[in-house]
Amino acid sequence: xxxxxYRHGSPSLREWEGWWRHSESDPPATLKECRVATNLLWDYxxxxxxxxxxxxxxxxxxxxxxxxxxxxxxxxxxxxxxxDFLDYVxxxxxxxxxxxxxxxxxxxxxREAFVIYPERVRFDDLIEKVSLETCQKIARKMLRLEAFxxxxxxxxxxGFITPLDQ
Numbered sequence: 001x002x003x004x005x006y007r008h009g010s011p012s013l014r015e016w017e018g019w020w021r022h023s024e025s026d027p028p029a030t031l032k033e034c035r036v037a038t039n040l041l042w043d044y045x046x047x048x049x050x051x052x053x054x055x056x057x058x059x060x061x062x063x064x065x066x067x068x069x070x071x072x073x074x075x076x077x078x079x080x081x082x083x084d085f086l087d088y089v090x091x092x093x094x095x096x097x098x099x100x101x102x103x104x105x106x107x108x109x110x111r112e113a114f115v116i117y118p119e120r121v122r123f124d125d126l127i128e129k130v131s132l133e134t135c136q137k138i139a140r141k142m143l144r145l146e147a148f149x150x151x152x153x154x155x156x157x158x159g160f161i162t163p164l165d166q
Contacts, residue, residue: 038063
């Protein structure tokens, strides 16, 4: 078995993009453990959000097993991003299994992603609580990307953006 370097703690993706574990003493993650976490997180998210890959869904949980305890949660509808949403996801970590983290890519740059730990949310070098203004600014930038063209109509209907924002 090859020797793999892990980081622990709560690094942003700019600080560390490799394998992660909550603490130095945590054993390696398993595929079975990942499947269980994926199913539990999906069920939890569905109590409040539309989870799937359709244009009118809010979120998509990838469920990929990449060798560590990280789940990747994609925003299908960027305006979902808010401090309340981040707190909701963090609550799952605290209640279910604090040995996991959740990565929410923004697709605005290679390492620009929210990384949610049981203790905090990291975005770039930001360590303190993420503000509503920051979330809305990032969501608006995401909506300008071609990958989120499908979400613009809904964001316009819901008043998150104006025709001038497009």
